[in-house]
Amino acid sequence: MVISTRILKENLEKELKSRNIKLSYQRLKVLEYLVENQCHPTADEIYTHLQKSISTLSKTTVYNTLNLLIKLGLVRVITIDGHEARYEIEIGNHGHFKCESCGAIFDFSIDIDSITSGDLSDFKINNKKVYFKGLCPGCLSKTYEDK
Numbered sequence: 001m002v003i004s005t006r007i008l009k010e011n012l013e014k015e016l017k018s019r020n021i022k023l024s025y026q027r028l029k030v031l032e033y034l035v036e037n038q039c040h041p042t043a044d045e046i047y048t049h050l051q052k053s054i055s056t057l058s059k060t061t062v063y064n065t066l067n068l069l070i071k072l073g074l075v076r077v078i079t080i081d082g083h084e085a086r087y088e089i090e091i092g093n094h095g096h097f098k099c100e101s102c103g104a105i106f107d108f109s110i111d112i113d114s115i116t117s118g119d120l121s122d123f124k125i126n127n128k129k130v131y132f133k134g135l136c137p138g139c140l141s142k143t144y145e146d147k
């Protein structure tokens with residue numbers, strides 16, 4: 001699922017304005033990083049990248065900002081392997097594919113809301129996740145070249 005960065009940025013500004021959210025410069029930069037890098041970075045990756053241009057940035061600020069953005073519904077946290085939290089801008093329900101070779105995580109569109117099971121008719125579902133694992137096209141082509 002590739003959503004244009006430009007559209008996301010415009011929507012984001014509208015969203016922040018309409019909800020009367022004012023973010024400090026550092027917090028805005030964290031949010032912008034997630035809009036521009038839809039690669040599901042970890043908090044460490046976000047910190048390492050932003051620290052280059054914002055030398056006063058602390059890891060605590062990055063973590064606090066991410067938690068705030070999650071509370072505001074602008075960012076979601078995903079844990080694919082159970083231990084490593086990754087962050088992404090909230091772009092609606094979609095599935096994640098993790099490449100077992102290079103570790104990259106890809107978004108794909110899937111109608112998660114329509115996935116259901118009669119076995120769960122008496123249950124209340126709060127959260128649905130779709131995770132696939134395998135090899136991405138880049139790693140697949142490398143595998144073929146090696147042969």
Ligand SMILES: [Zn+2]
Pocket residue numbers: 099100101102103104135136137138139140
């Ligand atoms: Zn790969």
Ligand SMILES: [Zn+2]
Pocket residue numbers: 040088094095096106107
């Ligand atoms: Zn995603």
